[in-house]
Amino acid sequence: MKYFVIICFFSIILFGCTNVQDSTDNINSLSDKVYIENKGSDTMVNMALYWAEQYQKENTNVSISVTGGGSGTGISALISNTVDIANASRKIKDEEIDAANDNGIQPVEYIVARDAIAVIVNVENPIDKLSLQQVSDIYSGVISNWSEFGGDDRPIVKLSRETNSGTHVYFLESVIRLGDSADKTIFSADTLLLPSSEGIIAEVRENPNAIGYDGLGYITPDVKVLAIKNQNGEYILPTVETVNLNSYPISRDLFVYVNGTPKAEILAYINWILSNSGQKIVMDLGFVPILGDN
């Protein structure tokens, strides 16, 4: 009797194991689907989802999973070899390349789209244009009231993405420091760091004191986009045309990174992204297609 109990106990454990093993084997052997893991920039996550959806419709043997999390999250996943394609809204850093090489990963870069950062305020705010210097002064805390620009007498509430966002780093380097790498100005401590693009749009929509920035792809019509002065002294609103013509001053490239020369299926997917059908999705989502450059 007692041995029977022991045998039962172990056989339950063993049967449990074999069952699980069998079922996963079945899934693998039944389909020849190619799985592609795609992860990274929150700025690009919507676009990546549309790409994946459209591509899977055209190529039923490919299954693509897309997740966000931020450019750094995607790149660290590529470094630890847990994704096939990493999306990034900033260039990979040197130390990240080193870390990747240490792990036997060779990051290869593709520019897949362009993006512009729009500076936004509440629709009730009378201000409708600023220079980069003025935006920098606001975010570094030099100016703290809208009346200094001829607006209402209201405190300025500064909104930003969290420090882990590629958009945050890009804004810091190209707007707050005006592209000067020796400049050590940083965001004023009272800048609100919000965890999502939606959080910034929501607060700007509700709060007449607020100023925020976000990728052009995320801007909704219920906030006011500011025109920004470029180096020619013209105030330019961010649109697909102005970014393509390089006249809007806050725009950047969007990248995907893969490891070395990837599998044929992954390469085919990236080529499709760079093709007309992929770039049409880029345009539909308010980003700027790469073909415009050529």
Next chain:
Amino acid sequence: MQQKKKNPSEFIITKTIQVSGLSSILFVLLILYFLLSEGIPAIFEVPFKDLFSQRWYPIEEYFGILPLILGSLVVTLGASIIAVPFGILTAVYIAEIAPKWLAEILKPLVELLAGLPSVVLGFLGILIVSPFLRDGLNLPTGLTAFTGSLLLGGIALPTIVSISEDALKNVPVSYRHGSLALGLTRWQTIWSVTFPAARSGILTAIMLGLGRTIGETMTVMMVTGNAPVMPESVKALFLPIRTMTATIASEMGEVASGSVHYHVLFLIGMVLFIFTMVVNILASLISARQLKRSERILS
């Protein structure tokens, strides 16, 4: 075990229970070891002066954790100011005043509040509480420490109400009868007899409720604005603030493992661990004292 010397099934069962009991100690020790081994290096990598400076901006090597510690304290204090009186009064009402049928509806309802996911509370905070506070109090922004405190109060409330109510219920009925027989009113009975008798249970409830608020992350990250400002006066309650939990949650996913920033985040985790540990030890000390007193009464 004693009646039959060797019964293998019983042996297996007792061992299984023993292992699962001991494993929880093992897990806590492993977590503690992991936390210390990842957090301690930060003390050597970042000069003490920088660690206790007033600026937190890790991507440019500003590692001042002071604004984060104080931020957590401000939000927790605010939450306790809201949740403690409200929670105790609710408990008194349920235990002492409400008719039985109402108490039987109220208590499960309050406990249901504990099951509310914190991310849902955060949504409520962003969509309703924050715009309401901005307009109502004429603040620059509604994403403030106070907004966080209000919502965290809601998180601490079920714990405080439920445990305080149990403590009040455990006060022997004879105490109340004696007090009423001496001619005290119902209010005087509650205030000077029942309430003091249940005092240690209520203190434990407060401690456990506050323990939850210090560790709460999602709601705080969504509604406090996450600006690492040094709180300078009472006004800080109505300004944006960044807590330790929100900092760890939003930065840990991004940080290169083994970097200085990574170690400092673990150091913040250690500080947080010490905070909750102190609160929990206080809570158990209080309930241990209660035990001694009840033993004294019985003897």
